Amino acid sequence: MxxxxxxxxxxxxxxxxxxxxxxxxxxxxxxxxxxxxxxxxxxxxxxxxxxxxxxxxxxxxxxxxxxxxxxxxxxxxxxxxxxxxxxxxxxxxxxxxxxxxxxxxxxxxxxxxxxxxxxxxxxxxxxxxxxxxxxxxxxxxxxxxxxxxxxxxxVQKPDAARRLVARYTTLLEQEFRSGMGVAEFAASLGVTPTHLTRCCKQACNRPASALLHDRLIFEARRLLSETDLPVGLIAGSLGFTSPAYFTRAFQHQVGKSPSAFRRAP
Missing domain, CATH: 2.60.120.280 (Regulatory protein AraC)
Known part of the structure; x- marks a missing residue:
């Protein structure tokens, strides 16, 4: 270019x-x-x-x-x-x-x-x-x-916990659409889910699951607001096992259903 x-x-x-x-x-x-x-x-x-x-x-x-x-x-x-x-x-x-x-x-x-x-x-x-x-x-x-x-x-060099969390967020960005849960991410990183969550809480005061859910719901919001893709297709593209499960997870985090979020001004 x-x-x-x-x-x-x-x-x-x-x-x-x-x-x-x-x-x-x-x-x-x-x-x-x-x-x-x-x-x-x-x-x-x-x-x-x-x-x-x-x-x-x-x-x-x-x-x-x-x-x-x-x-x-x-x-x-x-x-x-x-x-x-x-x-x-x-x-x-x-x-x-x-x-x-x-x-x-x-x-x-x-x-x-x-x-x-x-x-x-x-x-x-x-x-x-x-x-x-x-x-x-x-x-x-x-x-x-x-x-x-x-x-x-x-600049202080990051300790082992922060290095692990940095690796987790890098992997999470690459694989958040895959349907992997925290246990699968932890296994890929060679640690237990408990250890990964402990390190996330130490580095950013949030559990590993919160970072994963936040990334998924951001992408869901973006797709709902910027595209006309059906809710079911969005759910599948983000690795949710069913549209109903996606709707429950979205509503829990956002406070409204995917369809209501899409209709909102």
């Missing part, structure tokens, strides 16, 4: 807009198929990234590679920008997730200026605006690399 096609996939979205249509769109566990940078400029909340829950505040930058499960709170006072780089981005980006707490004002301002410049060039019809966008994206890439290197000495 050429650079122009890759740039066409680039989007900058105000973080509050990500929750348009329901806060479940950001709070439930799910993964993107493209790299994403969340830059919070105001407010605070909690984010679960690769199975580990942390607090975030203003001037926090969170890089999420494709396929990494996450979910975060977006309260009414939370503002910032989400950068979606596209599936075919040519930008040099980290391979691992990172949560950066930016304490120097001038460093935060550097990122604000770069994001403003990217958006301005994307909106422009001036000559070479696409080339300017690529160059500003390169500066964003350099900013990320430098801040990750600066933070490295203070």
């Amino acid at each position: 050429d650079d122009l096609s890759a740039l066409a996939q680039l989007r900058l979205v105000a973080i509050p807009r990500l929750a348009a249509g329901g806060r479940w769109r950001v709070e439930a566990m799910r993964a993107y198929s493209e790299p994403c940078l969340l830059w919070f400029t105001k407010g605070q909340g909690r984010i679960t990234l690769a199975g580990q829950t942390r607090g975030y505040t203003a001037n926090n930058a969170i890089f999420i590679p494709p396929g990494v499960m996450h979910g975060f709170e977006v309260g009414p006072q939370v503002f910032g920008t989400a950068v979606f780089f596209g599936r075919d981005s040519k930008v040099t980006l980290p391979k691992e997730p990172h949560h950066l707490r930016i304490r120097e004002t001038f460093v935060a301002q550097e990122l604000n200026i770069t994001l403003d410049a990217i958006q301005r060039e994307m909106d422009s019809d001036s000559p070479a605006h696409d080339r300017a966008t690529r160059h500003y994206l390169g500066l964003l890439s350099v900013w990320l690399e430098r801040q990750i290197a600066k933070a490295a000495p203070d």
